[in-house]
Amino acid sequence: MKIKSIVLWSFAIFLMVWNTVIAANTTNIDHFVLEASKTSIKTGEALDLTVKAVDKDNNIVKNYLGSVLIFSESDTNAEFPWTAIKDNTYKFTAADAGTVKFENAIKFSVSWKQDISVYDSENDSILWKTEITVWWSSTSQTTSSTEEIKITNPETWTTLWTDSVKVSWTTSKNHKVKVSLNWTKTFDATSDDSGNFEVQVTDIPSWDSVLKASVFDADWKTIWESTEVKIAIESALPKMTAISINPEGEVDAGTTISVEVLATSWLKEVSALIDDQVTKLVEKEDGKYTGEITAPTEAWIYNIDINLTDELWHKAENKSAKSITVKAMNTATAESGALSVWTGMILDKVNWLKLVKMKTKSILTWDAVKNAESYNIYKKDETSGEMKLITNVKEPRYEVNITWDQIKYEDFAVKAVGKDGDKTIESPEYSDMTKVQTGPAEIALAILALIWAWAFLYYRRRQA
Numbered sequence: 344m345k346i347k348s349i350v351l352w353s354f355a356i357f358l359m360v361w362n363t364v365i366a367a368n369t370t371n372i373d374h375f376v377l378e379a380s381k382t383s384i385k386t387g388e389a390l391d392l393t394v395k396a397v398d399k400d401n402n403i404v405k406n407y408l409g410s411v412l413i414f415s416e417s418d419t420n421a422e423f424p425w426t427a428i429k430d431n432t433y434k435f436t437a438a439d440a441g442t443v444k445f446e447n448a449i450k451f452s453v454s455w456k457q458d459i460s461v462y463d464s465e466n467d468s469i470l471w472k473t474e475i476t477v478w479w480s481s482t483s484q485t486t487s488s489t490e491e492i493k494i495t496n497p498e499t500w501t502t503l504w505t506d507s508v509k510v511s512w513t514t515s516k517n518h519k520v521k522v523s524l525n526w527t528k529t530f531d532a533t534s535d536d537s538g539n540f541e542v543q544v545t546d547i548p549s550w551d552s553v554l555k556a557s558v559f560d561a562d563w564k565t566i567w568e569s570t571e572v573k574i575a576i577e578s579a580l581p582k583m584t585a586i587s588i589n590p591e592g593e594v595d596a597g598t599t600i601s602v603e604v605l606a607t608s609w610l611k612e613v614s615a616l617i618d619d620q621v622t623k624l625v626e627k628e629d630g631k632y633t634g635e636i637t638a639p640t641e642a643w644i645y646n647i648d649i650n651l652t653d654e655l656w657h658k659a660e661n662k663s664a665k666s667i668t669v670k671a672m673n674t675a676t677a678e679s680g681a682l683s684v685w686t687g688m689i690l691d692k693v694n695w696l697k698l699v700k701m702k703t704k705s706i707l708t709w710d711a712v713k714n715a716e717s718y719n720i721y722k723k724d725e726t727s728g729e730m731k732l733i734t735n736v737k738e739p740r741y742e743v744n745i746t747w748d749q750i751k752y753e754d755f756a757v758k759a760v761g762k763d764g765d766k767t768i769e770s771p772e773y774s775d776m777t778k779v780q781t782g783p784a785e786i787a788l789a790i791l792a793l794i795w796a797w798a799f800l801y802y803r804r805r806q807a
Contacts, residue, residue, distance in 0.1 A: 372404045373397060373469070374470065374471050375397065375411070375461045375470065376394075377395075378393040378395070379392055381475070383475070384475060384477060386450075386478070388450065389449065390449055391444060392445045392448050393445075394443050396441045403441040406441070407435050407441045408434075408435050408437065410435070410463075410465070411434075412431055412432055413432075413460075414431045414699070418477075421449060454477050457476075458473065459475065467706065479566060492567045493512060494554060494555075494569050494572045499573050500573055503574060505659060505660060506545065508544055509542070509543055510541060510542055511540070511541040512539070512541075513539055514538050514558050518558050518566070519533055520533065520542075520556055522544060522554060523556075524547065524552060526553070528546070530543070534558075547574070549576045550576065552574050553573055554573075555571050580659050581606060581657060582606060582659060583604060583606040583649055583651060583659070586602070586605070586647075586661075586664045592668065593667075593669075594638050596641070599636075599638075600667065601633070602636055603631065603632070603633050604624055604632045605630055605632075606632060609626070613626070613632040613650070615634060615648070616648040616649075617648075618639045620639075622634050641669065642764075643668075646662070646663040647667070648660065686763055688714065688761070689768075690713075690715055690768060690769065691713060691770060692759075692772040692773075693709050693757040693770060696775060696777050702745075704744050705742070706740065707741045707755060707757075707777065708741075709757060711739045712739075712759035714761045715760060716762060718759055719735050719758045719769060720741050721755065721756045722756075730773060741757075753778070754776045756773040756777070757773070758774070
């Protein structure tokens with residue numbers, strides 16, 4: 344019983360000492376001030392960073408002796424002076440007097456606006472952030488095959504049966520890319536974290552065409568260009584020249600709509616597709632195909648696709664050849680006669696998840712999604728493997744407290760949530776899953792070691 348009492352007493356003393364040290368380290372400090380020697384630099388160029396611990400009146404707290412986390416959420420490959428900042432952590436000393444300067448310290452590897460964040464290691468509400476504009480510099484990078492651009496699909500001399508194709512490529516990650524069609528029409532995109540992306544090139548003319556991709560820096564200056572890829576459209580492909588529907592525009596649910604399509608004569612099959620319902624059209628006259636479709640019952644904007652197939656089974660898809668809007672009364676405003684129409688909006692996938700591990704919590708952040716009003720946080724169930732909704736947050740940030748029962752990591756993912764009319768919608772895809780620490784590590788081990796040390800000393804004294 345005496346050993347148990349001594350162990351509990353030791354643990355209580357440790358907690359009191361620990362809290363006293365934390366309070367002493369953060370006395371009077373309100374936030375940090377970050378001063379960068381430059382607000383605009385090139386990739387690979389170093390800048391000086393000064394960190395000041397200040398009170399609410401921006402006076403320097405000269406007796407601050409705490410530890411801080413210094414990192415970049417936007418550029419995880421940013422270089423820091425590892426001799427002074429070990430594991431992104433720096434501990435203020437009495438000689439610093441609340442101010443520390445890192446000379447020629449930080450280099451960024453990615454162009455665009457990048458951030459530098461500083462958190463107090465024991466109190467993450469004490470923080471500050473600054474932004475640096477980073478411009479691409481070809482002289483600051485070592486040219487390699489991963490920094491060039493290559494179109495991987497389609498291959499050169501590919502023959503297409505439609506007038507559109509998905510163009511895929513590999514290049515350096517997080518760069519702006521422009522794909523040109525016959526040097527006149529262009530399509531813009533951005534490479535992802537793996538340097539991959541794709542873009543739909545449309546309205547390809549019915550003859551030989553040339554595709555070419557270019558990579559740009561933040562100032563829209565060309566960095567790399569791919570080799571040319573030559574493609575061709577099969578001229579025998581069936582073609583639609585015109586379409587008309589009656590009625591068009593806004594219609595009531597279940598309305599019968601007449602469809603007339605002008606296309607290549609004597610086709611094997613012409614069909615209209617709306618809301619997964621396929622209706623075959625009949626060739627009443629040479630090259631004129633007609634039929635009737637029925638408007639769906641739910642309020643929405645519906646596209647009408649026209650599919651053509653000739654005797655040789657060449658197929659041509661005409662996506663969104665026409666569209667209709669199905670009207671419906673909004674139950675929340677039915678008395679006023681107002682209409683609620685869904686637009687078919689789709690929220691983008693949540694990207695750029697970043698994780699910062701603190702002493703008592705893990706902080707998960709991500710890029711805001713356009714039209715999102717909040718975000719659903721999901722956690723993978725350890726037994727079933729299913730993703731389960733655990734909470735909803737308004738801002739692109741979620742804090743996971745580190746519990747004290749065991750050390751473990753769990754998988755988290757995020758979906759964007761928004762409104763389309765009176766309908767709540769969610770992004771179709773989960774974000775990439777991220778492992779987040781939900782149990783302690785260093786502090787738990789330190790406490791355990793202290794308890795065993797006290798028990799061992801007591802045992803030795805009893806033996807003596």
